[in-house]
Amino acid sequence: MTIRATSKGLTVFDALAADIVKASKAPHAASASYDTSAEILSLEQHDYTRPLRRALARSEVREIVDEARSAVWPRLNHESVKLVSPAKFTRHWSGLGVQFQLAKLNGADGVALLGFYVREMGRSRLPLICVNTAHHPAAIGAAFCHEMGHHLVGRLFDSSENHAQMLTMTAYGEHLSDPEELAADVLVCIGMYPEAAARKIFLIPHKGRPPKSAPAELPDSVATTVLEFMQSRFGLNFGPQMASTKGLQYLAAVIHFAKLRRALLTEYDI
């Protein structure tokens, strides 16, 4: 990944998105790229603090984190969730009352899907987590955590929603108005950025104290640190080898989870 100085009016993320689009040779990717570029811009400008407060109270976030610690990740918010192979994820989580299905969907449509969770599978069958393994290990890990989040949150809040919940690559904006989706994403972003790392990345410019109101957009210095963190911690590198559509989708995810993590700090000091 090379992080270049941004030209006038472009944020670090916009400049990177433009680079990824430019590096793309496939003409069929153009419209998908256009949509995802628009989504990136929208996520960048979206306020995350109000949607978070509307969807989940501080006590609910605490409850979700406690449940996740006791059931799945004892070190959650102390250290980053470890990326392991899909087979290892399913082995580690085999006793959690859920079944798994792995599928490698690499086609133009399939690749937009990260995973889904089905709570009601019929009598005597366990809920199902399906994960698309055609993605970068960081995206696969995020999908496992997000879908496990649905499983835990459903147990915790006795959810009556039965429909399959798809995690597609281009729907993060919709998660902001959906408490169940946002709850699952809360676990992903805390899994990515444990508290100490999150404070260092998102709060250092404010001398370690949460600012009263964070600007909607991440400052360029923070955006740069976020990209470096994703590269060093999870091997997610937005270099020229990153295929256009996937690269833009991953960039949208990076922005979404970074802004959600910052909102948890500034709003709830978590």
Ligand SMILES: [Zn+2]
């Ligand atoms: Zn979901």
